[in-house]
Amino acid sequence: VENGASNNQIGGDDDDDGLLDGVVWARNVIAGHDVPAGADVNISGDATTNNRVLGNYIGLNASGTAAIAANARFGISLGAPGNQIGGGTPGAGNVIAGHGLAGNAAGIVLYGPADGNKIQGNRIGTDASGATAIRNTFGIWTFDGADGNILGTDADGTTDAAEGNLVSGNGVGMLISSSNNVIAGNRIGVNAAASAALANDNQGISFSRGGNNLVGGPFLVQRNIISGNRQAGISIEASATAGNTIQGNYIGTDVTGTAAIPNSPTQPEGGITVASANNTIADNLISGNAGVAGVLIGGALATGNVVQGNYIGTDVTGTLDLGNTGDGILIQDGASNNTVGGTAAAARNVISGNNLGIHISHYSGPISTNNVIQGNYIGLDVTGTADLGNAAHGIAITRANANIIGGGAAGAGNVITGNGLWGIAIDASFTAGAAIDNVIQGNIIGLDKTGSVAIGGAIGNNLIGVFLFRGAARNLIGTNGDGVDDAAEGNVISGNRAQGVVIGEVGSDANVVAGNKIGTNKLGTLAVANGGGGIRIDNGAKHNTIGGTAPGAGNVISGNQGVAGVLISGAATTNNLVSGNLIGTDVTGTLDLGNGESGVAVIDGADNVIGGGDDDDGSLDGVVRARNLISGNNQFGILIFGTAAGNVVRGNYVGTSAGGSAPLGNA
Numbered sequence: 001v002e003n004g005a006s007n008n009q010i011g012g013d014d015d016d017d018g019l020l021d022g023v024v025w026a027r028n029v030i031a032g033h034d035v036p037a038g039a040d041v042n043i044s045g046d047a048t049t050n051n052r053v054l055g056n057y058i059g060l061n062a063s064g065t066a067a068i069a070a071n072a073r074f075g076i077s078l079g080a081p082g083n084q085i086g087g088g089t090p091g092a093g094n095v096i097a098g099h100g101l102a103g104n105a106a107g108i109v110l111y112g113p114a115d116g117n118k119i120q121g122n123r124i125g126t127d128a129s130g131a132t133a134i135r136n137t138f139g140i141w142t143f144d145g146a147d148g149n150i151l152g153t154d155a156d157g158t159t160d161a162a163e164g165n166l167v168s169g170n171g172v173g174m175l176i177s178s179s180n181n182v183i184a185g186n187r188i189g190v191n192a193a194a195s196a197a198l199a200n201d202n203q204g205i206s207f208s209r210g211g212n213n214l215v216g217g218p219f220l221v222q223r224n225i226i227s228g229n230r231q232a233g234i235s236i237e238a239s240a241t242a243g244n245t246i247q248g249n250y251i252g253t254d255v256t257g258t259a260a261i262p263n264s265p266t267q268p269e270g271g272i273t274v275a276s277a278n279n280t281i282a283d284n285l286i287s288g289n290a291g292v293a294g295v296l297i298g299g300a301l302a303t304g305n306v307v308q309g310n311y312i313g314t315d316v317t318g319t320l321d322l323g324n325t326g327d328g329i330l331i332q333d334g335a336s337n338n339t340v341g342g343t344a345a346a347a348r349n350v351i352s353g354n355n356l357g358i359h360i361s362h363y364s365g366p367i368s369t370n371n372v373i374q375g376n377y378i379g380l381d382v383t384g385t386a387d388l389g390n391a392a393h394g395i396a397i398t399r400a401n402a403n404i405i406g407g408g409a410a411g412a413g414n415v416i417t418g419n420g421l422w423g424i425a426i427d428a429s430f431t432a433g434a435a436i437d438n439v440i441q442g443n444i445i446g447l448d449k450t451g452s453v454a455i456g457g458a459i460g461n462n463l464i465g466v467f468l469f470r471g472a473a474r475n476l477i478g479t480n481g482d483g484v485d486d487a488a489e490g491n492v493i494s495g496n497r498a499q500g501v502v503i504g505e506v507g508s509d510a511n512v513v514a515g516n517k518i519g520t521n522k523l524g525t526l527a528v529a530n531g532g533g534g535i536r537i538d539n540g541a542k543h544n545t546i547g548g549t550a551p552g553a554g555n556v557i558s559g560n561q562g563v564a565g566v567l568i569s570g571a572a573t574t575n576n577l578v579s580g581n582l583i584g585t586d587v588t589g590t591l592d593l594g595n596g597e598s599g600v601a602v603i604d605g606a607d608n609v610i611g612g613g614d615d616d617d618g619s620l621d622g623v624v625r626a627r628n629l630i631s632g633n634n635q636f637g638i639l640i641f642g643t644a645a646g647n648v649v650r651g652n653y654v655g656t657s658a659g660g661s662a663p664l665g666n667a
Helices: 021-026 621-626
Strands: 009-011 039-044 052-054 074-079 084-086 106-111 118-120 138-143 150-152 172-177 182-184 205-211 214-216 234-236 245-247 272-274 280-282 293-298 306-308 327-332 339-341 356-361 372-374 395-398 404-406 424-427 439-441 466-469 476-478 501-504 512-514 535-538 545-547 564-569 577-579 598-603 609-611 638-641 648-650
Touching: none
Parallel strands: 009 052, 039 074, 052 084, 074 106, 084 118, 106 138, 118 150, 138 172, 150 182, 172 205, 182 214, 205 234, 214 245, 234 272, 245 280, 272 293, 280 306, 293 327, 306 339, 327 356, 339 372, 356 395, 372 404, 395 424, 404 439, 424 466, 439 476, 466 501, 476 512, 501 535, 512 545, 535 564, 545 577, 564 598, 577 609, 598 638, 609 648
Antiparallel strands: none
């Protein structure tokens, strides 16, 4: 059909008696055309429009159960605008299979002037029953300016539920190399019932060029089920494709959203892989996938991507574990300036039940920087009150720099609780210049969303709340003291089974912990202990600051169990500063909220400062600003022990209330 031929119909649909006998009578079996560069059905030409291809078997035998041995390269070759392949009425869909059992071929190819076409209700890559794979190399392939087509439902309110295609059993489900197409309401990589895998051998959908395509959409009927594919469910490649939106889909689950049908069962990709810029992943269920991550954003071209409003690792209710076997989200190798979550409630991701919640990492190439993680529940269910932890850490930053976790703006803080190891881990792997300048602000780490004890008791992270180690340097935990949102920038780090904060090992230097509540509730009025102590600095970490002299820089470090509110340990752990904090009291400095043992303990460490000194103007106001209040603790206020030498204790109130006049004591 070419050169302006229009308004023609090949095949037919139901004759309105509900028996589908009209489909059988009208059906063409179009197969066996052994034309290496040809097609079983060819529609081409700029003016060739309004043709319909309905209810045919293309590439199959008359029973629709097996491919004809010698098929053309393409089932349908569409190089014309405004045509319809299949439809939502009973029997309108074609079965298109068996093209390119070897080689670069497709069930349907759209190219050149193929704009505004509708591909609906077809079975592409399967037999007529939708239960058995009969492979096309590509199920659907668009390229060379084939823009603005609808692959699936048009969501116009008429026969929408039947307009989705079944695209399974192919080499690649869909290869999209054009722009502004809509892919909606399809089942890709599963059987017709979307209850089990019927894998495409590679990706479910692969974007290689073009951009601004929509996968899914805001309406329920637009949801794609993209599961069971042997590689990624969706792959957005780095080569000139950007600005795509993936919205409202189930990726890695069955049609109910309660059982896993994993993408990448034997391959590393996972649910969605993104290597390009300015894509949006919103309001999807991304769970049950194998591979490295539910969402992988990787490479230097992967910038400006947004991941918002998704359930990643839970079932569709957000209350049950349906974890991805790798990370929930992995950002790596130069991927920068991406956003996970946001300050609005609708932007919140629930990232729970996975191996690791969010991982920002550097394996090779450029370092990933300036990614923002805000407003998410990580390790909790959708209510923010029940444990649904990731098996390892809530968030890990490995050799990546200048990333932001939380923030001082309303809604920016994450709730990071219930995870199997650490809440947040920043690891330089002893690599110079790595894991530096990251910011952790405004988060709740170890408690429920209210910053209090959850139903049934604390549901903290199973080990440390925040762990900086193996050379992680110049990171900020809490407020920056710049006068903007300072009070909201402090974290609540409480209820964790080990320490609240640990800064450890050689090179973990010049970190700042300021303005946080560590071991108390959000208000600083009740104890919610970290089991292993408040803050620990050890194994050669140097020049770290706990608190500070700026307004609001002091931490409340109270109510913790373990050796001390603040422990500085190890002969090589030197030149650390503890100043301006409340250690063992409530936020007012007037009530006993003691740590289980000492307030501050220095064991073998040297040249550390507890408190501070004059700022050289003779006024002694520097002493006042640096003063710690260390009272109410259950053993010593300050313990200096072992080979500790050269440490300075100056200007503190030890055993009194905040005014220095009323006794609070240390036991």
